[in-house]
Amino acid sequence: FGKFICTPGMLPKEYVATSERLATPEMVEQLLVGVELQDGPAKALECEVARVETFPVTIIDRKEKEDRKTRKRKRAAGEEPATKTIDKTRSDIRIVLNIGRNHIVKRMLDHIGLSVTKLHRTAIGPVSLESLGLSEPGQHVQLSEEHLKQLWDARCKTTEVDENAEDDEN
Numbered sequence: 001f002g003k004f005i006c007t008p009g010m011l012p013k014e015y016v017a018t019s020e021r022l023a024t025p026e027m028v029e030q031l032l033v034g035v036e037l038q039d040g041p042a043k044a045l046e047c048e049v050a051r052v053e054t055f056p057v058t059i060i061d062r063k064e065k066e067d068r069k070t071r072k073r074k075r076a077a078g079e080e081p082a083t084k085t086i087d088k089t090r091s092d093i094r095i096v097l098n099i100g101r102n103h104i105v106k107r108m109l110d111h112i113g114l115s116v117t118k119l120h121r122t123a124i125g126p127v128s129l130e131s132l133g134l135s136e137p138g139q140h141v142q143l144s145e146e147h148l149k150q151l152w153d154a155r156c157k158t159t160e161v162d163e164n165a166e167d168d169e170n
Helices: 001-004 025-033 070-076 104-111 145-169
Strands: 013-019 034-035 041-043 044-059 083-097 116-124
Touching: 025 034, 025 044, 034 104, 041 104, 044 145, 083 104, 104 116
Parallel strands: none
Antiparallel strands: 013 083, 013 116, 034 041, 044 083
């Protein structure tokens, strides 16, 4: 069972990746068309920007060049360093793949200029965390007969599609 779940190409796997940059429609299109990685081409079956969040971040203003001793003396005297607030953007990208190479999602997103800060697999084939009633990291559940049947049926459909594609090529 585990081999059939993990074998690349058997079942599509859905991921949600978080990046600290804004994902653009052009980036999504690039993933759908495919990117060339060191170990060969990689193409998303589905891809979309699931969420974009902009939030304020307070940082120390480094315009005032102070040496370490000066900053330490000011802190000891109770003085707060000069700060400024900037807006940061975070994007969640939903991507579905039927390939399973090492760190493939991170490498694909890195290729288009998005570094991944969080990555979660949210579904294997038709079975999603949501359909299993799982919402917190680390939770687990025994798969029901219905879920096992859904996975098997999805696997069979995937192999049928692959066989039909091979027939079309011949």
